[in-house]
Amino acid sequence: xxxxxxxxxxxxxxxxxxxxxxxxxxxxxxxxxxxxxxxxxxxxxxxxxxxxxxxxxxxxxxxxxxxxxxxxxxxxxxxxxxxxxxxxxxxxxxxxxxxxxxxxxxxxxxxxxxxxxxxxxxxxxxxxxxxxxxxxxxxxxxxxxxxxxxxxxxxxxxxxxx
Amino acid sequence: xxxxxxxxxxxxxxxxxxxxxxxxxxxxxxxxxxxxxxxxxxxxxxxxxxxxxxxxxxxxxxxxxxxxxxxxxxxxxxxxxxxxxxxxxxxxxxxxxxxxxxxxxxxxxxxxxxxx
Numbered sequence: 001x002x003x004x005x006x007x008x009x010x011x012x013x014x015x016x017x018x019x020x021x022x023x024x025x026x027x028x029x030x031x032x033x034x035x036x037x038x039x040x041x042x043x044x045x046x047x048x049x050x051x052x053x054x055x056x057x058x059x060x061x062x063x064x065x066x067x068x069x070x071x072x073x074x075x076x077x078x079x080x081x082x083x084x085x086x087x088x089x090x091x092x093x094x095x096x097x098x099x100x101x102x103x104x105x106x107x108x109x110x111x112x113x114x115x116x117x118x119x120x121x122x123x124x125x126x127x128x129x130x131x132x133x134x135x136x137x138x139x140x141x142x143x144x145x146x147x148x149x150x151x152x153x154x155x156x157x158x159x160x161x162x
Numbered sequence: 163x164x165x166x167x168x169x170x171x172x173x174x175x176x177x178x179x180x181x182x183x184x185x186x187x188x189x190x191x192x193x194x195x196x197x198x199x200x201x202x203x204x205x206x207x208x209x210x211x212x213x214x215x216x217x218x219x220x221x222x223x224x225x226x227x228x229x230x231x232x233x234x235x236x237x238x239x240x241x242x243x244x245x246x247x248x249x250x251x252x253x254x255x256x257x258x259x260x261x262x263x264x265x266x267x268x269x270x271x272x273x274x275x276x277x278x
């Protein structure tokens with residue numbers, strides 16, 4: 001598995017999630033500790049990808065780094081507690097979304113010396129809207145339930161869960 | 163924030179910087195991430211805890227070293243489409259050698275394992 005080398009923003013549909021949203025209730029303290037260890041690698045992977053796409057066009061404020069980390073670590077950990085660690089299966093989809101996050105952040109930082117926390121927050125909001133819409137469209141195409149409970153099980157659950 | 167809490171934000175900041183220098187022409191093998199994280203988490207915690215280093219004061223310099231790490235990884239990857247563990251280790255060795263030389267020039271003592 002590897003990080004991004006292309007340029008597509010398209011996220012594929014994530015299907016056949018093996019675990020249920022009840023997983024959290026059955027996790028032991030040791031299992032939760034293990035997920036907390038693994039989520040750090042996943043957040044690092046995403047920061048690397050966002051950095052790849054931003055490149056040398058601009059830089060990022062430390063406040064923005066802190067905001068992104070707090071925001072996505074919480075979401076990723078919640079998703080992992082619900083569905084297990086599917087990172088190796090989902091990595092290319094999620095890093096494709098990170099490409100979009102980077103491009104939106106660069107756009108929102110135009111005219112500024114760097115990507116600040118406000119640009120980071122606005123970019124994250126755009127990406128999450130995109131993920132939710134994509135998930136609903138994918139669910140409709142497959143004739144599945146598009147209720148709020150079902151959508152995260154189909155696509156984009158890494159950045160829209162809970 | 164304690165050094166143990168802050169170091170995770172710092173590592174994210176550094177992964178971003180490494181990615182900036184690598185760009186989109188090559189990917190990163192996932193097993194490099196735990197290796198780099200474990201290595202630099204230990205170095206950074208040592209710098210913060212034992213020497214009282216401040217990230218906000220040192221950030222500009224250390225993220226520049228992070229970008230250098232990315233450049234060296236790109237160099238060692240050659241024609242390979244991705245940066246693997248071997249390449250990452252070679253890049254780390256280059257960077258840490260440079261850091262040790264700088265530190266010695268500046269009269270700062272460093273552990274033999276090096277620090278960014």
